[in-house]
Amino acid sequence: LFVCIDHVGLAVPNLDEAIKLHTEVFGWRVLHRESNEEQGVEEAMLGTGDQHVENAQIQLLAPLSENSTIGKWLAKNGGRGGIQQLAYRVRDIDAVCATLRERGVTLLYDEPKIGTGGSRIQFAHPKSTGGVLLELVEPAASASH
Ligand code: CMX
DSSP states (O other), rough: OEEEEEEEEEEOHHHHHHHHHIITTTTOEEEEEETTTTTTEEEEEEEOTTTTTTOOOOEEEESSTTTTEEEHHHTTTTTOOEEEEEEEESOOOHHHHHHHHHHTTOBSSSSSSEEEOOOEEEEEOOOGSOOOOOEEEOOOTOOOO
Protein backbone atom coordinates (compact mmCIF):
# COMPACT_ATOMS: atom_id res chain seq x y z
CA LEU A 1 0.00 0.00 0.00
CA PHE A 2 2.68 2.48 1.05
CA VAL A 3 5.81 3.50 -0.87
CA CYS A 4 7.76 4.71 2.17
CA ILE A 5 7.57 7.05 5.12
CA ASP A 6 7.15 10.47 3.50
CA HIS A 7 7.77 12.45 6.67
CA VAL A 8 7.26 12.66 10.40
CA GLY A 9 5.26 15.74 11.39
CA LEU A 10 6.31 17.71 14.45
CA ALA A 11 3.97 20.26 16.01
CA VAL A 12 5.94 23.34 17.03
CA PRO A 13 4.85 26.54 18.79
CA ASN A 14 7.12 28.78 16.67
CA LEU A 15 8.25 27.89 13.16
CA ASP A 16 11.33 30.13 12.97
CA GLU A 17 12.67 28.90 16.30
CA ALA A 18 12.04 25.29 15.30
CA ILE A 19 13.78 25.75 11.94
CA LYS A 20 16.76 27.27 13.74
CA LEU A 21 16.97 24.30 16.10
CA HIS A 22 16.62 21.64 13.44
CA THR A 23 19.00 23.27 10.94
CA GLU A 24 21.69 24.80 13.16
CA VAL A 25 21.77 22.15 15.87
CA PHE A 26 20.63 18.98 14.08
CA GLY A 27 21.92 19.77 10.59
CA TRP A 28 18.69 19.41 8.58
CA ARG A 29 18.03 21.77 5.69
CA VAL A 30 14.86 23.55 4.63
CA LEU A 31 13.45 22.09 1.41
CA HIS A 32 10.19 24.01 1.29
CA ARG A 33 8.09 26.40 3.33
CA GLU A 34 4.46 27.48 2.94
CA SER A 35 1.23 28.40 4.69
CA ASN A 36 -1.81 26.19 4.27
CA GLU A 37 -4.88 28.13 5.42
CA GLU A 38 -7.22 25.17 5.03
CA GLN A 39 -5.07 23.07 7.39
CA GLY A 40 -4.42 26.07 9.67
CA VAL A 41 -0.64 25.66 9.50
CA GLU A 42 2.55 27.42 8.62
CA GLU A 43 4.87 24.59 7.71
CA ALA A 44 8.38 23.75 6.62
CA MET A 45 9.63 20.51 5.10
CA LEU A 46 13.18 19.65 6.12
CA GLY A 47 15.50 17.14 4.52
CA THR A 48 18.60 15.34 5.69
CA GLY A 49 21.69 17.49 5.63
CA ASP A 50 23.57 15.52 3.00
CA GLN A 51 22.34 16.89 -0.33
CA HIS A 52 23.24 13.70 -2.14
CA VAL A 53 21.35 11.32 0.14
CA GLU A 54 17.84 12.67 0.65
CA ASN A 55 16.55 9.74 2.59
CA ALA A 56 14.35 11.32 5.22
CA GLN A 57 12.10 14.32 5.80
CA ILE A 58 10.54 15.97 8.81
CA GLN A 59 7.72 18.50 8.62
CA LEU A 60 7.54 21.32 11.15
CA LEU A 61 3.95 22.42 11.74
CA ALA A 62 3.17 25.70 13.50
CA PRO A 63 -0.42 26.83 14.16
CA LEU A 64 -1.95 29.76 12.28
CA SER A 65 -4.45 30.17 15.13
CA GLU A 66 -5.26 28.71 18.55
CA ASN A 67 -8.35 27.02 17.11
CA SER A 68 -6.44 25.22 14.36
CA THR A 69 -5.65 21.50 14.59
CA ILE A 70 -2.05 22.19 15.60
CA GLY A 71 -3.11 24.99 17.97
CA LYS A 72 -5.45 22.58 19.78
CA TRP A 73 -2.82 19.80 19.74
CA LEU A 74 -0.25 22.11 21.36
CA ALA A 75 -2.75 23.28 23.99
CA LYS A 76 -3.54 19.65 24.88
CA ASN A 77 0.16 18.84 25.14
CA GLY A 78 1.17 21.59 27.53
CA GLY A 79 2.17 24.07 24.79
CA ARG A 80 5.27 22.07 23.97
CA GLY A 81 6.05 20.64 20.57
CA GLY A 82 6.09 16.94 19.79
CA ILE A 83 5.33 14.29 17.20
CA GLN A 84 1.86 14.99 15.81
CA GLN A 85 1.69 12.69 12.79
CA LEU A 86 3.35 9.97 10.74
CA ALA A 87 2.97 10.37 6.98
CA TYR A 88 3.16 7.54 4.43
CA ARG A 89 3.80 8.26 0.78
CA VAL A 90 1.47 6.57 -1.71
CA ARG A 91 1.35 6.47 -5.51
CA ASP A 92 -2.42 6.47 -5.95
CA ILE A 93 -4.17 8.02 -2.96
CA ASP A 94 -7.67 7.29 -4.26
CA ALA A 95 -6.90 3.57 -4.56
CA VAL A 96 -5.21 3.43 -1.16
CA CYS A 97 -8.11 5.27 0.49
CA ALA A 98 -10.61 2.85 -1.07
CA THR A 99 -8.62 -0.14 0.20
CA LEU A 100 -8.27 1.28 3.70
CA ARG A 101 -12.01 2.06 3.86
CA GLU A 102 -12.78 -1.50 2.79
CA ARG A 103 -10.56 -2.66 5.65
CA GLY A 104 -12.49 -0.56 8.18
CA VAL A 105 -10.08 2.35 8.64
CA THR A 106 -11.74 5.70 9.40
CA LEU A 107 -10.52 8.41 7.02
CA LEU A 108 -11.15 12.05 7.89
CA TYR A 109 -12.13 13.52 4.53
CA ASP A 110 -14.56 12.34 1.85
CA GLU A 111 -11.98 13.29 -0.76
CA PRO A 112 -8.22 14.03 -0.45
CA LYS A 113 -7.25 17.65 0.18
CA ILE A 114 -4.25 19.71 -0.91
CA GLY A 115 -1.10 19.47 1.22
CA THR A 116 2.53 20.52 1.01
CA GLY A 117 3.80 21.49 -2.42
CA GLY A 118 0.53 20.68 -4.16
CA SER A 119 0.47 17.09 -2.89
CA ARG A 120 -2.86 15.32 -2.25
CA ILE A 121 -3.37 14.31 1.37
CA GLN A 122 -5.76 12.32 3.53
CA PHE A 123 -5.67 11.35 7.21
CA ALA A 124 -6.63 8.20 9.09
CA HIS A 125 -8.12 8.90 12.52
CA PRO A 126 -5.87 7.82 15.41
CA LYS A 127 -8.76 5.78 16.89
CA SER A 128 -8.55 3.40 13.93
CA THR A 129 -4.76 3.21 13.66
CA GLY A 130 -3.67 2.24 17.16
CA GLY A 131 -3.32 5.79 18.40
CA VAL A 132 -1.18 7.41 15.69
CA LEU A 133 -2.47 10.13 13.36
CA LEU A 134 -1.55 8.77 9.92
CA GLU A 135 -1.30 11.02 6.90
CA LEU A 136 -1.31 9.66 3.35
CA VAL A 137 0.61 11.78 0.82
CA GLU A 138 0.50 11.49 -2.95
CA PRO A 139 3.24 13.91 -4.06
CA ALA A 140 2.46 16.41 -6.82
CA ALA A 141 3.36 15.06 -10.25
CA SER A 142 6.09 17.72 -10.52
CA ALA A 143 7.72 16.78 -7.19
CA SER A 144 11.23 15.42 -7.59
CA HIS A 145 10.61 12.43 -5.33
N1 CMX B 1 -2.06 11.83 17.31
C1 CMX B 1 -2.62 10.85 18.06
N2 CMX B 1 -3.80 10.97 18.70
C2 CMX B 1 -4.45 12.14 18.56
C3 CMX B 1 -3.95 13.21 17.79
C4 CMX B 1 -2.69 13.02 17.16
N3 CMX B 1 -2.15 13.99 16.43
N4 CMX B 1 -4.82 14.23 17.83
C5 CMX B 1 -5.86 13.83 18.59
N5 CMX B 1 -5.63 12.58 19.04
C6 CMX B 1 -6.50 11.76 19.88
C7 CMX B 1 -6.91 12.53 21.13
O1 CMX B 1 -5.96 12.31 22.16
C8 CMX B 1 -8.25 11.95 21.45
O2 CMX B 1 -8.12 10.76 22.14
P1 CMX B 1 -9.04 10.50 23.43
O3 CMX B 1 -10.46 10.58 22.92
O4 CMX B 1 -8.64 9.14 23.89
O5 CMX B 1 -8.72 11.62 24.37
C9 CMX B 1 -8.82 11.61 20.06
O6 CMX B 1 -7.70 11.54 19.17
C10 CMX B 1 -9.77 12.66 19.54
O7 CMX B 1 -9.19 13.86 19.86
P2 CMX B 1 -10.03 15.17 19.84
O8 CMX B 1 -9.30 16.14 20.68
O9 CMX B 1 -11.45 14.96 20.15
O10 CMX B 1 -9.98 15.55 18.34
P3 CMX B 1 -9.17 16.67 17.74
O11 CMX B 1 -10.09 17.84 17.66
O12 CMX B 1 -7.86 16.83 18.40
O13 CMX B 1 -8.92 16.13 16.27
C11 CMX B 1 -8.11 14.87 14.50
C12 CMX B 1 -8.23 14.95 16.02
C13 CMX B 1 -7.36 13.63 14.14
C14 CMX B 1 -9.51 14.83 13.90
C15 CMX B 1 -7.35 16.16 14.05
O14 CMX B 1 -6.05 16.12 14.55
C16 CMX B 1 -7.27 16.32 12.55
O15 CMX B 1 -8.21 16.73 11.90
N6 CMX B 1 -6.10 15.96 11.95
C17 CMX B 1 -5.90 16.01 10.49
C18 CMX B 1 -5.48 17.36 9.99
C19 CMX B 1 -4.17 17.81 10.53
O16 CMX B 1 -3.52 17.18 11.34
N7 CMX B 1 -3.74 19.00 10.02
C20 CMX B 1 -2.50 19.62 10.42
C21 CMX B 1 -1.35 19.13 9.61
C22 CMX B 1 -1.45 19.57 8.15
C23 CMX B 1 -0.50 18.85 7.25
O17 CMX B 1 0.09 17.83 7.62
O18 CMX B 1 -0.35 19.29 6.09
